Amino acid sequence: MRQAQTVNSSAYVEQRTARAAARIPALGHSEAAEMGTAELERFLALIELFSPDDWEKPTTCTAWDVREMVAHVAGAAASFAR
Numbered sequence: 352m353r354q355a356q357t358v359n360s361s362a363y364v365e366q367r368t369a370r371a372a373a374r375i376p377a378l379g380h381s382e383a384a385e386m387g388t389a390e391l392e393r394f395l396a397l398i399e400l401f402s403p404d405d406w407e408k409p410t411t412c413t414a415w416d417v418r419e420m421v422a423h424v425a426g427a428a429a430s431f432a433r
Contacts, residue, residue, distance in 0.1 A: 391428060 378386070398421055406418040415423065 387431070394424065 401417070408417050410417060410420045412420065
């Protein structure tokens with residue numbers, strides 16, 4: 352019985368989450384562009400604070416150091432800007 356309650360509870364939460372998400376209005380182009388610009392500005396301000404040693408530090412993505420992660424994020428941003 353406990354297993355069934357967990358499954359039903361989980362399904363209920365997923366349904367409520369889906370309904371709540373459906374009520375969130377879509378972003379317009381200008382609002383999305385403003386948010387993207389603000390995000391990029393914050394990201395650039397953060398990486399400007401890095402010391403030379405910071406670029407070599409590991410990240411939670413164990414195959415990439417900070418330099419490689421920043422390159423990945425920059426590449427993604429460039430592809431979205433097209």
